[in-house]
Amino acid sequence: MSNTSHSPATQSAPDSGFGRFLRATEIDPRLLGMVGALVLIWVAFEAYSTLILGRPSMLLGAAQADANGFLTPRNLWNLSVQTAYIGIMATGMVLVIITRNIDLSVGSIMGMVGMYMGLLQVDFLTPALGLGHPAIWVVTVIFGIVMGALIGALQGSMIAYLNIPSFIVTLGGLLVWRGAAFLVAGGKTIAPMDDTFALIGGGSFGALGRTGSWIFAAIAVVAVVWGVVRGRKARTLHGFQQRPVWAEWFMGGLICAIILGATAIVNSYIWPKGNIKKYYDQLGLPVPDGAEFGHGYAYPVLILIVVAIFMTVLMTRTRFGRYVFAIGGNPEAAALSGINTRTMTVKIFTLMGALAGIAAVIGSARQNSATNAMGNLDELYVIAAAVVGGTSLAGGVGTVYGAIIGALILTSLQTGMVLIGFGDGSYQRIVIGIALVLAVWLDIVYRKRIK
Amino acid sequence: MVTRTGTPLVELRDMSISFGGIKAVDHVTVDLYPGEVVGLLGHNGAGKSTLIKCLSGAYKADAGQILINGAEVDINNPRDARAQNIETIYQTLALADNLNAASNLFLGRELVGPGGFLDDSKMEAETRKIMARLNPNFRKFNVPVSALSGGQRQSVAIARAVYFNAKILIMDEPTAALGPQETQMVAELIQELKAQGLGIFLIEHDIHNVMKLCDRASVMKNGQLVGTVDVNQVTDEDILSMIILGKKPAKAA
Ligand SMILES: Nc1ncnc2c1ncn2[C@@H]1O[C@H](COP(=O)(O)OP(=O)(O)OP(=O)(O)O)[C@@H](O)[C@H]1O
Ligand SMILES: [Mg+2]
Secondary structure, three states: OHHHHOOOOOOOOOOOHHHHHHHHHHHOOOOOHHHHHHHHHHHHHHHHHHOOOOOOHHHHHOOOOOOOOOOOOOHHHHHHHHHHHHHHHHHHHHHHOOOOOOOOOOHHHHHHHHHHHHHHHHHHHHHHHHOOOOOHHHHHHHHHHHHHHHHHHHHHHHHHHOOOOOHHHHHHHHHHHHHHHHHOOOOOEOOOOOHHHHHHOOOOOOOOOOHHHHHHHHHEEEEEEHHHHHHHHHHOOOOOOOOOOHHHHHHHHHHHHHHHHHHHHHHHEEEEEEHHHHHHHOOOOOOOOOOEEOOEEEHHHHHHHHHHHHHHHHHHHOOHHHHEEEEEEEOHHHOOOOOOHHOOOOOHHHHHHHHHHHHHHHHHHOOOOEOOOOOOHHHHHHHHHHHHHHOOOOOOOOOHHHHHHHHHHHHHHHHHHHOOOOOOOOHHHHHHHHHHHHHHHHHHHHHHHHH | OOOOOOOOOOOEEEEEEEOOEEEEEEEEEEEEEOOEEEEEEEEEOHHHHHHHHHOOOOOOEEEEEEEEOEEEEEEOOHHHHHHHEEEEEOOOOOOOOOOHHHHHOOOOOOOOHHHHEHHHHHHHHHHHHHHHHOOOOOOOOEEEEOOOHHHHHHHHHHHHHHHHOOEEEEOOOOOOOOOOHHHHHHHHHHHHHOOOOOEOOOEOOOHHHHHHHOEEEEEEEOEEEEEEEHHHHOHHHHHHHHEEEEOOOOHHH
8 A cells, every 4th residue: 555545445444454344355345245145144054053943064074965054065055046046136126225215116027027938838838839849948037037127118218208106106016016917817827837947047957067067167266267367457457556466366365265165066966866767767868876966056046147248248338337326316417417317217117017027937937937926025125135235225325245145145134044944934034134235234333333 | 908888698597497396597698798707606505507408408407598599599418518519517527437447528419430440559549639638647548536635536537528629617626625726726727718718617615716717706605696797897795795695785786
């Protein structure tokens, strides 16, 4: 820190070794808080299941097959899949909330889009193309995303051009689309979905496998290293102050370690025996002795990763993202700078709708059916995820990665409660409700302190 | 001094705009020649900001014409104004508080690199250059402008208006939050820009600055134009009495 005048305003950080470390690495202390909370939750559930329920823990040396606490490959893998669709929608909700809007309709959009996708497959595509035709899943996915986007565009237009508050428009949407979802098939469940389509929902067959996951991890690690090198070059070009070299590589190394660790975990979750047999039966082969498959990254998680990268680039590297922040910071200033705030609103809600469409694809693929209740109350989890992840309801502030960590925290609480036997919805809701209020309060306290 | 012959750079003809029942601007006509500074004066609420907002595209006038170099133009939004090389420093500064100085300076006109991605490093470098000229003490490039002092924020707003090579500059109380040294720098900047041939509308309450910087002064009261005077031909007392009494001095009529 030779040239303090250029460093960001973290003067409030105590000038201890840790404060200097934070400043050098430019880690947002709130990110640290979120990750800390996540780790705490995970450890607490594991400790409860080991100490109170007396279940074997892998941390204490139990075999994977025996362990059924929180920190097992199976549970963490399931957690990743469940986080995926909430996380996908939360990345869009960040934009909505940054621009001082809200979208209460995403759960209902999921429900209705899911129903129409089911209807499309069962009543039109399968009869027309034949069972298992490869175009079925493609058409269904495109249809779902486009339908979600159109609904979002409709709501966004009403907010932007009719000046109806987003709270009202999307509250109306919450009721309308849920009602419509029921009417699509008179409340009946549509099943089953196309086999290929169902893979998008995850499961043993809907995952990347061990080799694929390692290749994926290797590409990600290379990308991180490239990002660090390129970032330094761009800053050097203009002669700006650099983060210390050790800090850059520490951060890069940390991210790589997380990628590799996560890959090792999802790969160590082995296929159940039934699926191995099914696999060899399909090949017409006998099951060899000692056959073992690891799951690797589930497809919904890969979709989440792609969405997260896309949304992060959109928010941090493009004009569109810059305008989202500007509108949130000062709508009047944004308009005076020539930003068309109305078309921005329409675009943001269209994007949100498209993401709800993607979530509907994953949700109905995962259930292998379309039900009119799908996505019920998910809008609240999505909003909570964005807010727990540091998005400010006052507008102007929020990050995509924060929303995903927020989704991970909420899903951890939800699945953890089920795991330790508080599966009935009431306890889950109480815990998540308290967590939401607590998270926002801590954020307020933190912001006051840095002022 | 400024030669006021030929077509004016800007002509606002018979402009009117009202909000609800209030006639904020009531049949006002003002003009501006290249290399000229025209002061807009008047009591609080006289309609100065509203008038220039019709030129900057923030408002659409109910009636009246805007002529640039003698040709009538349609200014429906801030983008239209920018396309006419009109830059504005708003009284409210119009900064997005959550963005840093560079993001605000280039807001709506971001520099992009290959692939259309924002070139933040380039924008910061350009911002450093212009700030070095306007406010050499400015250091806070990497914080949101909400963390800046009033004067620092004002210098960001000024930098934004100056950076894009305006032909017509609108400055709505540009020195309101500035210290004496910074005010002096803005005064020098105005003289420099004037020498380059820009036309400047300057809204300013300090009569000494008006006498020093402006070629002409247009005084407004209750939305109406009291009159326009040549600053060389009147005293500051004359202008003050125009502002307060709403009447043009006899000798400058
Ligand atoms: N958006 C608006 N809606 C309603 N009334 C407005 C609006 N903008 C301005 N007015 C009114 O128009 C009149 C002129 O306001 P304006 O801001 O132009 O005054 P001003 O001459 O710039 O004053 P000041 O010196 O205080 O900046 C005032 O009576 C004000 O209340
Ligand atoms: Mg004003």
